[in-house]
Amino acid sequence: MPEVTSSKNVTVQINGEVRRVSAGSTVAVLLLQSDAPCRISVSGESRTALCGMGICFECRAVIDGIPHRRACQVLCHDGMTVETQK
Amino acid sequence: MTYQFDVLVVGAGPAGLAAATSAAHKLRRVAVLDDNQQPGGQIWRSSIHDAERQRRGSKTRALLAFQQSGAELFRGRQVVDVPRPGVIQAWVDATQTSETFKYDKLILATGARERFLPFSGWTLPGVFGAGGLQALVRGGYEIRGKRVVVAGTGPLLLAVAAHLKEDAAKIITIAEQAPMARLAAFTGSLVRFPGKLGQAIQFKAALLGIPYRTGCWVIAAHGDDHVTGVQLTDGTRTWTEDCDLLACGFHLVGNTELASLIGCSIGENGVVVDTNQQTSVPGVYCAGEPTGIAGVDSAMLQGQIAGLAASGDLREAKLLYRRRNAEAAIGRAMDRAFALRPELLSLARPDTIICRCEDVRLQDLQVQINEQGEWTDAKLQTRCGMGPCQGRICGPAVKELFHWQNTSVRPPIFPVPLAAFCSQASPTDHALSTTQVPSS
Numbered sequence: 001m002p003e004v005t006s007s008k009n010v011t012v013q014i015n016g017e018v019r020r021v022s023a024g025s026t027v028a029v030l031l032l033q034s035d036a037p038c039r040i041s042v043s044g045e046s047r048t049a050l051c052g053m054g055i056c057f058e059c060r061a062v063i064d065g066i067p068h069r070r071a072c073q074v075l076c077h078d079g080m081t082v083e084t085q086k
Numbered sequence: 087m088t089y090q091f092d093v094l095v096v097g098a099g100p101a102g103l104a105a106a107t108s109a110a111h112k113l114r115r116v117a118v119l120d121d122n123q124q125p126g127g128q129i130w131r132s133s134i135h136d137a138e139r140q141r142r143g144s145k146t147r148a149l150l151a152f153q154q155s156g157a158e159l160f161r162g163r164q165v166v167d168v169p170r171p172g173v174i175q176a177w178v179d180a181t182q183t184s185e186t187f188k189y190d191k192l193i194l195a196t197g198a199r200e201r202f203l204p205f206s207g208w209t210l211p212g213v214f215g216a217g218g219l220q221a222l223v224r225g226g227y228e229i230r231g232k233r234v235v236v237a238g239t240g241p242l243l244l245a246v247a248a249h250l251k252e253d254a255a256k257i258i259t260i261a262e263q264a265p266m267a268r269l270a271a272f273t274g275s276l277v278r279f280p281g282k283l284g285q286a287i288q289f290k291a292a293l294l295g296i297p298y299r300t301g302c303w304v305i306a307a308h309g310d311d312h313v314t315g316v317q318l319t320d321g322t323r324t325w326t327e328d329c330d331l332l333a334c335g336f337h338l339v340g341n342t343e344l345a346s347l348i349g350c351s352i353g354e355n356g357v358v359v360d361t362n363q364q365t366s367v368p369g370v371y372c373a374g375e376p377t378g379i380a381g382v383d384s385a386m387l388q389g390q391i392a393g394l395a396a397s398g399d400l401r402e403a404k405l406l407y408r409r410r411n412a413e414a415a416i417g418r419a420m421d422r423a424f425a426l427r428p429e430l431l432s433l434a435r436p437d438t439i440i441c442r443c444e445d446v447r448l449q450d451l452q453v454q455i456n457e458q459g460e461w462t463d464a465k466l467q468t469r470c471g472m473g474p475c476q477g478r479i480c481g482p483a484v485k486e487l488f489h490w491q492n493t494s495v496r497p498p499i500f501p502v503p504l505a506a507f508c509s510q511a512s513p514t515d516h517a518l519s520t521t522q523v524p525s526s
Contacts, residue, residue, distance in 0.1 A: 025226030050214060054122070054164075073121065
């Protein structure tokens, strides 16, 4: 079981903007560091991760074109695209 | 894809790893499924910062023993259904495919989550669970120099504060709602467990100079599009602390959804088990926090016993009963020490969101509250608890606030794309079927 190391960066696109983050960072972290909400709630509020462990579903985002994925459970990879879930 | 195992464990935290390791000493086909990308569960969650994991001896030992045991680990698997006894269906987010796991014996080691209580501003960006913020920092969130208020209740607050401080956050204050007298009694009870007492003292030492206020709690989080301050009270005085982040959780609740789905009896403290950790459903065992919150040492012992019992080694299991039972006493002492004060149950204002998934506010629930209805009524009329988290966050809150009991659990126990129900789900299916499946 190799542990994740943070020795290098990966390039990802978030809401159209290119960002570099440490390899091994979760997508939820990427969204936090980019000041981008994970999702917009049904009454229009910006939401970011709450539980950090895949339970609350507040961090769902569109990751690599697939909607409703829990950003806290997905690791960033080179060439990834992330969009705020609306 | 279909797999077959003698013993299948759900959850790769301390309980699950111990269970699989023990079972694999007797049986050849043993596997663990876990939702996360790395084993260890929440308490042993991996950090992308290298230095941290080296000092955690118990995690290193448990992982090594697990690796040497021959048991397999399946990461990134969300258990969504038990279509019939002996069969588990899992969803793999990374590949957007479904997998089937068949088993002779099943061990549930599904861990715990934080309990959240609604207060004004708790949905603002910058407000996290206490363990939630810690998990995100381990996932790479940079908090150097950020001003953090840690609040809520439970032994987790000290551990989280110490961890965040180590990552160079500026901890403004730790607000523990439990009164000093209760905490003193709890600390006294730890004398029988020198290891735990030592850890508490270590955290306290690491936090020297940071106010640890007991009998103190959050009234509201302030801010427009991000938290900027937290209003605190000690019951007589009310003040505001400016901050960049709020880490707030109210102890833990066990993840009992899978046990419920299988039909295991659930009692006041959690999943009901016998002396060998077997649930009311023969062949299904449960270990760790779902049986009652009691911490990592209890979880490992329960896991070991469950693994031994599931693989037929009852004699060996019996040798661990005494230590397991002693650890359970810690759990009960924690329940007493960190019991919620009544003031916490009236923090929500009429426009405060109770159900974050569906943005159901306290005022929307007024009819069901006034008529002393049940959660089912509220679900049907307001969608409270009907969103993607399926009531995992608002459920424990409405139980405390309105005495609404959690109702039956139905599959899928996590929302999945409709592709999960197709026998040959392909990665392209999602494009046609991204609709969330209603929970109940």
